[in-house]
Amino acid sequence: DPTYVVRDDKYSDAKCLIILTQGERIIYVVENNDHGKELTLDQVQLINKAEYIYTTIADMRRINNSKQLIKTAKLNGTKLVYDIEANSINILDEDIEYIKLADIIFVNQSGYDYFVSNLGSNFIEEFLKTMQLVIVTLGEKGSVIYSKDKVIRNSAFKVEIVDSTGAGDTFNAAFLYGLSKQWALEDIGRFASAAAAKAITKLGPRSGVTSEKEVREFIDLNIWYFNWTY
Numbered sequence: 001d002p003t004y005v006v007r008d009d010k011y012s013d014a015k016c017l018i019i020l021t022q023g024e025r026i027i028y029v030v031e032n033n034d035h036g037k038e039l040t041l042d043q044v045q046l047i048n049k050a051e052y053i054y055t056t057i058a059d060m061r062r063i064n065n066s067k068q069l070i071k072t073a074k075l076n077g078t079k080l081v082y083d084i085e086a087n088s089i090n091i092l093d094e095d096i097e098y099i100k101l102a103d104i105i106f107v108n109q110s111g112y113d114y115f116v117s118n119l120g121s122n123f124i125e126e127f128l129k130t131m132q133l134v135i136v137t138l139g140e141k142g143s144v145i146y147s148k149d150k151v152i153r154n155s156a157f158k159v160e161i162v163d164s165t166g167a168g169d170t171f172n173a174a175f176l177y178g179l180s181k182q183w184a185l186e187d188i189g190r191f192a193s194a195a196a197a198k199a200i201t202k203l204g205p206r207s208g209v210t211s212e213k214e215v216r217e218f219i220d221l222n223i224w225y226f227n228w229t230y
Contacts, residue, residue, distance in 0.1 A: 004043055018165055018205065025164060036064040047073050052176055054081045057098045058088045070101050079103040079132070083172055086110035104133045104179075106172045112136050137171055139164075145189050154189040154227040157197035157218075163207070164200045170208030171196035174215070189227050194219045 015030035039047075047053060053073065060066045070080055081104040089095045089111070099105070105127070107115065115123045124134050124146050134146040138156075145152040174195035178188030191212075198218045199208035219225065 004046060006037075006040070006043075008037065020163060020165075020203075027165075037062050038064050039069070044069065048076045048078065050078050051180055052079050052081050052104075054083070054172065054176060056083055056088055057095050060098055067097065067101065070098075074101070074103075081172075081176065082106070083168070084108075084111045086114035089114070099127075100130060102131055104131065104135070106135045106137060106168070106175075108137050108168060109139065135172075135175065137168060139167075143171070143189060143193060145185055147185065150185075150229050152185055152189055152227055152229045154193050155225055157194055157222050157225055159197045159201050161200050163203045163205075166205035166208050167196045167200050170199040173208070177212075186227055186229060190219065190225060191215060193225070194222070197222075 015028070017028040019026045019028070047069065050073070053070075060070070063069065074080065080102050082099070082102050084099075084105055084107045086108075087110070089099075119126070124136075127134050128146060128148050132147070136144045136146070138144070140156050142156040143154045145154070171192045175188055175192040178191050183191070195208060195210065195215045198210060198215060201207075
């Protein structure tokens with residue numbers, strides 16, 4: 001709903017340039033000077049009614065009193081979900097406090113390696129003492145879903161890659177969609193993997209926008225896919 005989008009004249013136009021050439025992808029992001037942002041009452045009420053908040057720690061830092069905002073939303077049943085990459089966190093500062101507020105985190109390979117280096121190889125076990133799920137995404141190697149009582153390994157669908165931009169967010173969004181539908185974790189992992197794989201066969205970061213029906217059809221055409229639980 002674009003009525004909840006706020007324009008801030010203190011920021012210059014943000015730029016994100018994505019260059020694809022010879023199989024390589026380079027992303028240039030022009031950063032703006034940061035400053036605290038106040039949410040409107042309507043925005044706060046929307047957050048307090050949300051089933052999930054999907055964001056990054058860097059974005060939460062930009063909101064004034066964000067930790068209290070999160071705590072209040074969680075009391076209303078909202079689940080906080082982070083997308084974590086190594087270059088967007090610093091566990092030596094207050095980021096670890098934000099992480100401890102999360103219900104679910106998505107961690108890519110670089111984020112996983114960062115946590116292992118700084119928190120130890122048992123960081124997932126420690127996170128699951130307070131979190132519901134930790135999902136590690138490994139690109140063409142698939143993904144691993146960690147919950148308190150089981151681990152689910154998912155294979156990646158083998159496709160011809162045209163543009164991998166947006167694959168991670170497509171996976172994460174599809175995963176949360178499955179959670180909102182209360183599907184089994186095994187089905188959610190397969191569905192999210194299929195949505196991401198389908199997205200990278202097309203050009204552009206928004207190619208992941210599709211329907212559940214189309215993702216299911218993609219799965220049916222790639223029936224070799226498998227996952228296993230232990």
